[in-house]
Amino acid sequence: MNAAIGAIIENLDQIRLVFSKTETIFSKDTKNTGDSKEVSISEFLESFFPTTYTVKKGKIYSLDSDSQEIDCVILHSIHPRLFTPKREVILAEGVYAAIEIKPDIKTLTNKSEFHRGLKQIQSVKRLQRKLPTLHTEGKVPESRHRIPSVIFSKEARHINDTIIYIEEQINKKGSICVSGSYPNSSESKDCKAACPRFLML
Incomplete structure (x- = not known):
């Protein structure tokens, strides 16, 4: 094992702790519980990206939408420090990726946290931006201009169930492109319980 892998493992240990079951006495303190999860993921990301990249929370603005x-x-390092007296503005052209954090996305209904996460990611995917590219073979695919987006969760259903649900939503609501990375069926139950889930959209 090299140092980079060791660092990832140690950071994941911290994330598992933060995402573990909340003690009953703190069950109503949902804001601090939620904030701690977001902070832990932000710090994890910042520890592996160059120092010129930053992680923020907020709306993303394109030329005509948000x-x-x-x-x-x-x-991205090219993103300007754009502040007003009321807010920090995030511009779509300077976004490297968007990550929505949902501790538990096992429930697959139109009122579930997973569905809400899909709607949040869909709002990112709808943003229009045009990025400079070195692509020289024909027309640049439209997907190159979309913001890469991820749903991060500690608990999730099997990937097949999740994909079926997303396909159902595509047929009802419109276009969402999805691929996923989940523990497969050959892995142990302990690994499935411990490994965070990433769903790339």
Whole structure:
């Protein structure tokens, strides 16, 4: 094992602790509990990105629209420090990736946290931006201009169930492109319980 892998493992240990079951006495303190999860993921990301990249929380603005509020927005080094007296503004052209944090996305209904996360990510995917590219073979695919987006969760259903649900929503609501990375069926139950889930959209 090299130092980079060791650092990832140690950071994941901290994330598992933060995402573990909340003590009953603190069950109503949902704001601090939620904030701690977002902070732990932000710090994890910042520890592996160059120092010129930053992680923020907020809406993402394009020239003519904006997203819903996103938990972790990774800003590229080219993103300006754009402040007003009331807020920090995040511009779509300077966003490297968007990550929405949902501790538990096992429930797959239109009122679930997973569905809400999909709607938040969809609001990011709808943003229009045009990025400079070195792509020279024909027309640049439209997907190159969309913001890469992820739902992060500690608990999730099997990937097949999740994909079926997303496909159902595509048929009802419109276009969402999805691929996923989950523990597969050959892994132990302990690994499935401990490993965070990433769903790339």
